[in-house]
Amino acid sequence: MSLFLASLGFGLVTAAVLAIAAVGFTMQFAVTDVLNLAYGAVMIASAFVAYSLNQAGVNVWIGMLAAAAAGAAGSVLLNQGIYTPFQRRGSAPVTMVIVSLGMTLIIEFGLQAIVGGTSVSYTMSQGPTVKAGGLVLTTVQLVIIGLSVVVMAGVHGLLRYSKLGKAMRATAANRSLARNCGIRTDRVVTLTWALTGALCGVAGTVFAINNGSFGATSADLFLVVILAAVFLGGPGQAYGAMAGALIIGLATEISAAYINPSYKDVVAFLALLITMAVRPGGVLGATA
């Protein structure tokens, strides 16, 4: 039982990290129809921005804000500079995936060329351990969960109640129709990429914190987990991605307690393949 509870705690933390990442990924797909495989590379690049500040003595949580800014700037640049021009030309979705893979190599190994191939860690305190209802978590882990809840609430508020959120949903549903209705879709897309890029930067930092140590290629496997959560919830569905993140996060960590932990990502992979085979539109998020 304690094994289960311990893994449940880990699962919640992983789900929290995953939710931030998956919501960003799925919203990028929603407004631009690109499966941005370079997302993991941008995550880690942002985490290294936080790392460089952290090395200079800045608190990692403040570094996270810088990572968010870097993620936002990088993502907007990626979309405006690379993806949008290709799409204007009418490139097929498959071509876009190939382009995004090319960008993954460029960002990931470009980063590795700068920071080197060794893993690094943030200098930070894990804080006192907190026990609640049989769960044992560090303060940092609690903060990550809290942060994720706040981000999810923020995304919910944005999508439901703000004008920008409505414009995003309209753009996601039908871009040309949205434009004809007077929505400045180009601006909406740019703002979405800025916002999701910020989420990507935050996700990268909390992923790095949660992982303990990280290197330039650390997010390769995590991208698989993100994709599993996104597809489980239905690509492009923000709420679906949240639910998918919770399920995949718990499933991978709880299974890790009972099988070889090296295989925990295989659970996510199997969920992804089964979703693709059975319901490519997603299992959870039929509504948006």
Next chain:
Amino acid sequence: MSNAQLFYVINLLIYAGVDIIACLGLSQQFGVAGVTNFGFIIFQAAGAYTAAILSLPSQSANGGFQSYIGGWNLPFPVPWIGAMIVGGLVAPPFTFLVGRRLRGDFAAVGLLITAVMANLLVTNYRPLLNGSAGLSLVPAPLQGKYNPQSQGYQWLYAALTLVLAAAVFLLVQRVTESPYGRSLRAMRDNDLVADSLGKNLLSLRAAMLVLGGMLAALSGAILVGFINLWAPSAWGYAETIVLFAAVIIGGAGSHRGAVLGAILVPVGFEEATRYIPQFGPPGLVQDLQWVAIGLLIVVFLWFRPQGVLPERRRRVGVGGPQVKPVEMPNEDVVTLAGSPWTPVPADAPSHDGVVVSGAGRPISRSARSAASPDASPVLRTVGVTRDFGGVHAVAGVSIEVRRGTLTGLIGPNGAGKSTLLAMLAGTIAVTSGQVIYQGADVTGVPAYRRARLGLVRTFQLASEFKRLTVMENLLSAVPANRGDTLAGALRGRRYWRRDEEAAIARARELLDRFGLSGYADTYAGDLSGGQRRLTEIMRALMAEPSLLLLDEPMAGVHPRLARQIGTQLLGLCAEGMTILMVEHELAIMDEFCDPVIVMAEGTVLATGTMAALRARTEVVEAYLVG
């Protein structure tokens, strides 16, 4: 040359051969058939591991320092053959990813992730293939009889590799230049349309996964026989990207391009960095190499997406071997003298949707008396409904299309006309209701099989195969060409030449009739809007339909040409074909269509002649006015 230099040259030749074979396999899958197999490296790994465990002695006999399954100590060439068989067997489980339902980019991502995971599993599970350390001391072929270290042996190995690479080139070339290869390229350009013309996408893609998988496995087997070791680090997912870079840079769709790409990227790139002095911290040059691969992909896709050696245009040629058309017996059809097209008799004996005909396929069957317009319905629907997330696009439509008629289908935008047409052709599934074609319930029959039964549709939006010439577009629709199967394609041109010539003759006559003879060798993507529509109609006719479903065939066509098309269509109906046509132009309906079905808001409002419809107020209110 010193021995070291010679060894280097041999090394280079073998690597080139291996990469050429792998790139040709990927070129066949991705460049020709449009199957974006991001898991390609799995197949190479499967081949290498299979060859290794087939040729290795059992693990205890091998010192016991590595653990692996198998270890059968089999003589050459069994390990290579076994590798190819396993490479082919790995493919079928992947077919659900590349089947009809999944978006191409989703399938590609699924395959990529499968590659990542396969590598993870093999790395972490040691008993299977010795985990991350990999297999070493893999015996070289025939190493008991000859000394693999000798220069003679190595030259022979290089020669064998290059001979195999040449054989693979001839093989993929033969497949690609056949009618089957044309079907693959049609699927690559527009899979939905290929489906509607009778191409079984699942079987085409599965065949490509198997063929490409076998070639990848062969390349792996050759490689492991030479370097004698194989480990997970040799087949990271990124290695697939290198091969993609090679195919894209060489020229997707062109096998010569794939050969060039293999020499430029995996071979040339690896070798070039050997001569760069190592600088910076360890690993820096390698990192920059990956960055360069990424840059090459993005830059080429932007500046030269067709690659260095683009796919060449297949010209049938005006001055080429002109095929004498078979005599037309139905010269007496007044509206269309010399019509090359004769409908398939509705009651033609058929097996599995393929119309049976004699060898050599007569271009035209004997003329039949035109069916009387009030004959039995060719097509009937019973309460057909289609919901899109709660919206009833089509709600309980029951119509009849009688044989030999040119039936019109009109209605305001959003009336559900195109949805109905798509359901009739099987492009989209019905939510409820039945589609009955020639007395048989075809509701559950997939689109490609309906097409083979003679139920052929066109699309509202231009749907030409862009990178096929007009002639190839037409030929792609011909059913039951002997060369339109993988086996037929492999038997070579001689086997299918007569079918092809007959089809070309038929296509030429259609081109003459529609006034596009001069465009036979033009890429369909370069045509004007009107010409594309004509190409699409001709292509549908090449599929020998008995019931032709046309979705706004005259949209964007000059009015005079539209009237000519109408006349042609009437002529086809007089010969016994049945046509159901969606059209907005009422003048066309007035002149050519009888009866006309009016739809509004997903239901049938009225059916009758245009004159009768114009007299009915509800029809006029719904559509004719405003």
